[in-house]
Amino acid sequence: MLNNEAKEFVKVIAKEQEIADFILLSEKDKRILNMLNEAVREVKLPYARKLFFEHKELFQMGHSQKWLTEDARFMCFAWEKNA
Numbered sequence: 001m002l003n004n005e006a007k008e009f010v011k012v013i014a015k016e017q018e019i020a021d022f023i024l025l026s027e028k029d030k031r032i033l034n035m036l037n038e039a040v041r042e043v044k045l046p047y048a049r050k051l052f053f054e055h056k057e058l059f060q061m062g063h064s065q066k067w068l069t070e071d072a073r074f075m076c077f078a079w080e081k082n083a
Contacts, residue, residue: 024063033058036051037072039051040071041071052079
């Protein structure tokens with residue numbers, strides 16, 4: 001078993017990894033992800049679908065998924081399955 005200090009160290013490493021994932025995204029990528037979130041939230045699904053297919057590689061990246069809302073992730077999953 002790990003002692004408390006080792007457990008805290010593991011938590012710090014995990015947090016740093018999470019932060020590093022966000023650094024991998026450019027400002028343009030973050031803007032696109034936010035635009036998709038907004039389009040899904042406002043039920044502008046044709047526009048959201050267009051964004052998804054224009055930037056499909058971006059939406060498939062693991063660290064991009066953390067920027068998407070639950071509804072946006074669901075819609076991306078559905079569009080992926082129908083493609």
